[in-house]
Amino acid sequence: MALARSPGRCVRAIFDSDDVLHQLRTVQAVVRHLETFPLNRACAACERALHHGNFSYGGLKRILREGLDLLPLPEGRPAHGALEKPRYARRPAEILPLFGGAS
Numbered sequence: 001m002a003l004a005r006s007p008g009r010c011v012r013a014i015f016d017s018d019d020v021l022h023q024l025r026t027v028q029a030v031v032r033h034l035e036t037f038p039l040n041r042a043c044a045a046c047e048r049a050l051h052h053g054n055f056s057y058g059g060l061k062r063i064l065r066e067g068l069d070l071l072p073l074p075e076g077r078p079a080h081g082a083l084e085k086p087r088y089a090r091r092p093a094e095i096l097p098l099f100g101g102a103s
Helices: 005-016 024-033 038-054 058-063 090-098
Strands: none
Touching: 005 024, 005 038, 024 038, 024 058, 038 058
């Protein structure tokens, strides 16, 4: 199976997620797994993985196993790490006095 546009983007994203090329085995496993699915499902799974920033073999496998690739992608980009009311976040003005800074 030749890599389509989405799986190709997914492979590039996996390689780009690490400064060093330690991702070769992950890419090989991902490609091998994607080859067992129809091209439209492989592409949809890669689009979902890219959308959520999930570059692991296990994540892609779970997307396909649970049929998440068959569901429409959520609107907009996910806010990774952005919480509306972070529990432990403090404004700089609250923290600076603790370190001898201006209040």
